[in-house]
Amino acid sequence: MSFTRQKELLSDLSDFRSRLSQDEEYVFEMAIKRHKDDEELDAMTLQKLEEMHKKYVIRKPKFDPNSFFKKQ
Numbered sequence: 001m002s003f004t005r006q007k008e009l010l011s012d013l014s015d016f017r018s019r020l021s022q023d024e025e026y027v028f029e030m031a032i033k034r035h036k037d038d039e040e041l042d043a044m045t046l047q048k049l050e051e052m053h054k055k056y057v058i059r060k061p062k063f064d065p066n067s068f069f070k071k072q
Contacts, residue, residue: 003040009049010035016056024052 013020013028020028027048034041041049 006035006041006046009053012057013049013052019056020052024048028052 031041031045031049
């Protein structure tokens with residue numbers, strides 16, 4: 001996984017830090033420390049971060065203003 005994707009996951013999850021369980025908080029803290037040391041995360045940690053990202057970060061679809069003018 002690229003360093004930018006790793007950074008994106010950690011920055012998105014930092015907003016939801018208060019919702020994390022104790023185990024998830026520990027994984028997140030260790031990932032932050034490794035990221036600050038410019039280390040690449042291992043596969044297991046990345047998998048856990050991806051699962052937490054899917055669980056907590058929900059992106060709403062962008063509104064399409066042209067949808068009002070489309071015929072159905």
